[in-house]
Amino acid sequence: MKFIGVTTLAAALASSTSAISLNARSAQDVFVPIITSPTASSVWTVGSTQTVTWETANAPAQITNSIGQIMLVKGGTPTPIVLATGFSILDGEASFTVPDVINGTNYEIQLFGDSGDFSPAFTITGSDSLF
Numbered sequence: 445m446k447f448i449g450v451t452t453l454a455a456a457l458a459s460s461t462s463a464i465s466l467n468a469r470s471a472q473d474v475f476v477p478i479i480t481s482p483t484a485s486s487v488w489t490v491g492s493t494q495t496v497t498w499e500t501a502n503a504p505a506q507i508t509n510s511i512g513q514i515m516l517v518k519g520g521t522p523t524p525i526v527l528a529t530g531f532s533i534l535d536g537e538a539s540f541t542v543p544d545v546i547n548g549t550n551y552e553i554q555l556f557g558d559s560g561d562f563s564p565a566f567t568i569t570g571s572d573s574l575f
């Protein structure tokens with residue numbers, strides 16, 4: 445399965461990491477920002493404000509899709525939870541309130557824009573929910 449860009453939530457949910465292919469475009473056109481936060485040692489508390497950050501210094505002059513979206517991933521599986529959307533991928537950061545999801549040490553965020561790259565796994569805690 446190949447995508448020319450990942451532009452829809454449906455495409456995001458239907459795809460696994462390995463299924464996201466950018467073969468149709470040359471590598472130099474694709475901005476794959478390095479996520480600098482969260483890291484593997486990050487701990488987010490439900491209800492707190494958190495900021496995802498990524499490097500923008502290596503952004504190409506032209507970006508096919510500069511509108512960013514951050515999705516929550518758990519255990520390697522995309523969730524329908526949108527943490528932030530509608531920002532510019534060139535902002536380098538986006539902040540939001542952590543939703544009430546169950547405690548877990550296997551959360552990741554996926555940053556969509558020109559690509560769909562993942563953070564390391566990190567922890568979310570502070571929930572009363574058992575499931």
Ligand SMILES: *[C@@H]1O[C@H](CO)[C@@H](O)[C@H](O)[C@H]1NC(C)=O
Pocket residue numbers: 547569570571572573574
């Ligand atoms: C989730 O973690 C918080 C903080 O450690 C704890 O107080 C809470 O009881 C945990 N929730 C569950 C359902 O275990």
